Amino acid sequence: MSLIWTSILMPVIGAALVAVASVRLSKWISLLATLGSLAALTLFAFEFPAWNNGQYHPVEAGPAWLDAAGIRLSVGFDTVSLLLALLTAFLMPLCIIGSYTAVTERVKEYYGWFLLLGASIILAFAARDAILFYVGYEFTLVPMTILIAVYGGTERRVAAIKMFLYTFLGSMFMLAAIIYVAWEHRVSSGAWTFDIDALTATAVRLPASAQYWLFASLMIGFAVKVPLFPLHTWLPLAHDQAPTAGSVILASAMLKLGTYGNYRFALPMAPAGGAELMVVVAVLSIVAIIYASLICWVQTDAKKLIAYSSVAHLGLCMLGLFALNPVGAEGAVFYMVNHGLSTGALFLCIGMFYERYHTKDTDVLGGLAKKMPVWATFMVLFTLASIGLPGLNGFIGEFLCLGGTFIAEHDGQSGYPGVLGPRFAVIAGLGLILAAMYLLILLGKIVWGPLREPHHDAAHDHAAAQGTLPSDLSAREILVLTPLAVACIWLGVQPQPMLKAIEPCATRMLAKYPDEVRQLKEREAQMAADAADASNLAQLPQHGGVR
């Protein structure tokens, strides 16, 4: 069995074992299962031959699943999906360790569903078959809904149902689009297949009007997941109600399925539609940046604040992707990984003080640096990474996304004409100022300032009496945050290998775009000329008056 399937199935087997094991044992089983999954993926990454060519590996078709429909169990990675799968596998054990004290009821079910969640996300990234991708993509909703609905806060039911219905409805559009392309493939070649490369090859040959609708419906599906303004309202609620580890995986890995979907399906499959609609997406992205940032400013709930900041950050990521040049695309992919690390870590940090104080309200709680200096150090570091401080990971993606947007102009010199340009970069850049504003305000409230603690409630006294949690971080919690901190610093200092590895994928994804955008521009110029002619004609009678 290949390493990829090992990494997907280890958590599944783990979940099965958890179901029959004792509560104590289930924690260790799930940790081992996720570590095994990470180890398998890491081994795969070491022998991965396609770091520098942007191709899938392995390329062999997998065993048939539904032969009649041409659905196969094909898995394989290119650089981008491998990085995102690695990110997921990297976060899973940290989340498991981080949940040891947070979850005290229905423990076995929790770990079981959590493992299935991880497996389905990795499956979605690994899939080379569109239906297999869809299965992984959609199955994530089941464990996530259960994690929120059972282990969440006071409004957990509403949050879980809203998340499920909203994203499910969105992915219906996506599924319809995929089946449409498969149908077209069947019509043109006579055989069913859902192989992503084959579908892409078919889709790019479709007429422009078909591509337009194809792109639009794929985009709707993925935009809900990203989430793109104005389809984002399920996210803050879901984050607010989800248990800490659920929030981490939701923000770090599940939202990436949306951006990854754009990278893998929407953009390469329908270049004509993408070129036509990129301005719409870009406008929505910058609206998301400004809108969500401003809302962050007046948020008093720490977790909702980070949730809205995800909307803003992923808006920038989408903008970079839709700059349609290698710089923006590199930045966007880098940003996906960065955002996973820094936002995941921020959710973990917030979860850690929530466990101690049972509140996330920054008006009640504050000045924790005095009491929890170690926690404060991590919190400041991850906040700075999220702000995009150079030298930490956030900067690389942010700078390249903005730079890519800036140069996406009518120039032929980079080889990638675009239509966004400096104006978009300026407005998106305002988001950098706003990000510094709301995140530093958050720091100013909960980390700095005089110590403010809520009145002790029964749960807190109980925990204190048991002595389960020290006032500052325990060794276990430090163990959870340290790998993330190291990753944030490492990627900021040495982004070069990753940038080099992403580059061929970016150019591959954008292969069709220079021509499409050029044609679009010509069409627009032609239309403008026609309109000018028409208005000239309309004025003719007045001029001549011969008739």
Added chain:
Amino acid sequence: MSADFPIPQAVVAPELAWVGLALLLPLVSAVLCTVCAIARLPGKLPAVFTVLALAASFVVVLRAYNAYSGPVQVPIFEWMSFAWGDGRFQQFTAPCALYIDSLTLFWMLFVTGLGTLIALYASEYMETEKGAGYARFFFGISIFLFAMSSLVMGDNLVMLYLGWEGVGLASYLLIGFDYQRPSAVAAAKKAFIMNRIGDLGLALGIFMLWANYGTLQYSQLFQAMNSGGQTVVDWDVSLIPFLLMLGAFGKSAQFPLFTWLPDAMEGPTPVSALIHAATMVTAGVFLIARMYPFFALHPEALATVAWIGGGTALLAATIGMAQYDIKRVFAYSTISQLGYMFLGLGVGTTYGACYHTFTHAFFKALLFLTAGAIMHGFAGQLDLRKLSGVRHIPGWRLVSWTMFIGCLWLAAFPYTAAFFSKDAILLKALTSTRWDFVFLGWLGLFTAALTAYYTFRVWFRVCCGPVHFEPAADGHHADASPDAHGHGNAHAAKAGHAADHGFHPHAPKWAISTVLALLAIGTVAAGFPAYNEAFAHGTNWAQKMIAGSSAAAGAQAVEHAAAPGAGANADHAALGTVLGMDAHTGLLVVGATASIGGILIAAYLHLLSRASADALRRALLANWFIRWLPICMERKWFVDEIYHGLFRLPLWLGSQVLHFGDKHFLDGVLVDGIARIPIAAGKLFRPLYGGALQGYAVSMVAGVALVLAWMTWVWLRGFE
């Protein structure tokens, strides 16, 4: 233009990689400070590490200076580089590398030198914080030195940006060092956010340069200038200097982004001296000097720099005249002096601007450190109305007289170093062919008089007169431990004369005294380049350093454009006259008059007849025609309030509206409303589901029929 005044081309010199130690050493010391904090190592170990690392990095810079023979580019490792084609515009290259020319060395010499001295000073100043706070402080200092070195020595604009934001981070951490005091936290936040506004300008400027020249490495940018910029984005190339300028104004606290610097005085005083006076705030000057050729292409950009600089100098001086907190007076004087530097850059003398940066770094660090010594000794007292006659108190002579030197230099007393450096700027302005530069020159002279006045207002108030002091009572600084010692609080309620009360100011010990003495010597010595030129007719070292860099090439181009035919030694050329005299003599006379006049007025109002100062203020406030002036000066021209009303408040209200709309309209009405449609539809069909079997059957059949119809339609369409 570059053809006439070539920028010296850098050669690649990998063998000079050891210069990178200047960056690495502060980073190592930052790591060691972290280790000290984790291992809870007691004592002054973090200070020892930091001082040693900074001193070593100063030695590295000195060695680099000795080995210097021309601009070099030193590759270290690949940082952010990728290419998607072979063309110049098909790559993004930002390696971790150094670009060393004489401008770099000029800056690094005083950055690392002063950094070492101030870290030594801080080892004593921060001693009440021993433990984690001590380590945190020196971690901040180390990170600052690393970032500043990267800003100055970086080979490309992305490394400059790394340093640019890195010094902002250090500034944030150190202003908010005393994190339990809300005012310190607010000041730190304000500094970072206002700097971010400028940073956005810088980032956009960097993108603009990249889009137009296809590279971000200085050496190649300067090379690419020969072929001229290409307009490939729909913004005009002439925006480049304006965008860069915005970044410079943010970092160097110029109008309209200056209000963070006075608030930054919430930080411990060594931080104010190092970051907010001597080094970090000069980064804007460095940026413009480094990128001067690009400014030289656009005279209107330089004029803007000149106007902002001259205007800020005056504005800050008027505010500084009316403040009572010693550190805030010095903070406004910093803004004002930085204004002079930008005026110098704007009117075309990069030598004047850089030399003034150099002299200013010494005397302003000295001034802040003396203020810190006073604050340290007098339990956090900084109100100049509550301190008097300090020089008569035993043990305070050194502090008083080193402060006197600093004040003389800040007041640009004739034949001090600052007099020469300020003169270089004003001379250029006054002899310009542009009337507005001449006007700005006279404005600068007027500001010089104001500067002399408020500087000596501080010195005469604090160091002269009858002995009188009160420990800080208001808790503004006193509850914050680094500046106030425990016994200060005990006597906080008492006020009065030393002889009568239990409060004893404690005089500085060896580290502070040594550093003050060394800095005073440095302050005096900073004048040698100018003395050598003025009296011995030798070479001016500072001018030589600037002349070998991109800054000078740009300045010569400006000169050339203004007066074709003028020689390359433009800074030497005495052009025109001032008040009918030869320009040099005229400026000497007028400058000396302004300086000495200001000092004399201060002496009258604040030494000889202190009552008359209060009377003057009362008289001004009583006159309804003029009262706006002192009010505006004391209230800082209401700039903070205006920003609050114009930007912060509307944005905040808008955010509240958006927050409400997001929750109740977008989510509440639209999303939930759409979600209710199926429920409403369900109610419509409820009669079918009354429980009777035929109801279910009907709907099932209908559903199956619909699906079949759809499938048939698709099937038929497929065979068309």
